[in-house]
Amino acid sequence: MLPIRIGIGHDTHRLTEGVAMLLGGVRIPCEFSLAGHSDADVLLHAVTDALLGAASLGDIGELYPDTVPENKERDSAEILTEVYRLVRKSGWIIVNLDCIIFAQNPKFGHHKLDIKLRIAEILDLASEQVNIKAKTGEKVGHIGRCEAVAAQCVALLTHPTEFRPRLLEMIAQADVAKSGDLP
Numbered sequence: 001m002l003p004i005r006i007g008i009g010h011d012t013h014r015l016t017e018g019v020a021m022l023l024g025g026v027r028i029p030c031e032f033s034l035a036g037h038s039d040a041d042v043l044l045h046a047v048t049d050a051l052l053g054a055a056s057l058g059d060i061g062e063l064y065p066d067t068v069p070e071n072k073e074r075d076s077a078e079i080l081t082e083v084y085r086l087v088r089k090s091g092w093i094i095v096n097l098d099c100i101i102f103a104q105n106p107k108f109g110h111h112k113l114d115i116k117l118r119i120a121e122i123l124d125l126a127s128e129q130v131n132i133k134a135k136t137g138e139k140v141g142h143i144g145r146c147e148a149v150a151a152q153c154v155a156l157l158t159h160p161t162e163f164r165p166r167l168l169e170m171i172a173q174a175d176v177a178k179s180g181d182l183p
């Protein structure tokens with residue numbers, strides 16, 4: 001089996017009146033803000049959970065509980081950096097991230113590039129390793145009624161020191177099978 005792992009992250013934060021929100025590490029000026037114990041960066045929380053999931057390291061609530069005072073208004077970019085350090089310590093690195101932001105208002109379409117570049121910067125990735133999509137709530141449900149913003153992320157990880165030998169092993173096995181030596 002090739003050493004690759006997939007993880008999924010999902011998060012929702014309540015929208016309140018405000019002047020700006022942090023999303024994907026980018027400050028978006030708007031008439032809302034996001035409520036939460038930390039800085040409420042719903043997208044970075046989803047990315048963090050996707051990485052933890054793929055590396056089988058638990059979830060953001062276990063590592064950074066909202067009952068701990070130090071986590072109040074904590075910078076989510078700092079949390080994500082720490083988590084990726086943990087993930088790399090266990091031998092895994094990111095292949096790519098695919099993210100979706102769900103928001104009726106504000107609209108994130110024209111912020112997608114800034115968010116993509118910021119997440120790539122936080123994780124020291126090439127920009128093409130990160131993809132950002134933005135969807136509205138079609139004016140229904142908690143997203144559509146502008147009560148919340150949600151985000152999802154899928155992360156693919158690989159184990160670089162194990163990938164090449166495993167791949168060569170699989171190619172060799174396939175060659176043996178092709179030559180008819182297998183029973």
Ligand SMILES: [Zn+2]
Nearest residue numbers: 011041042045
């Ligand atoms: Zn969150």
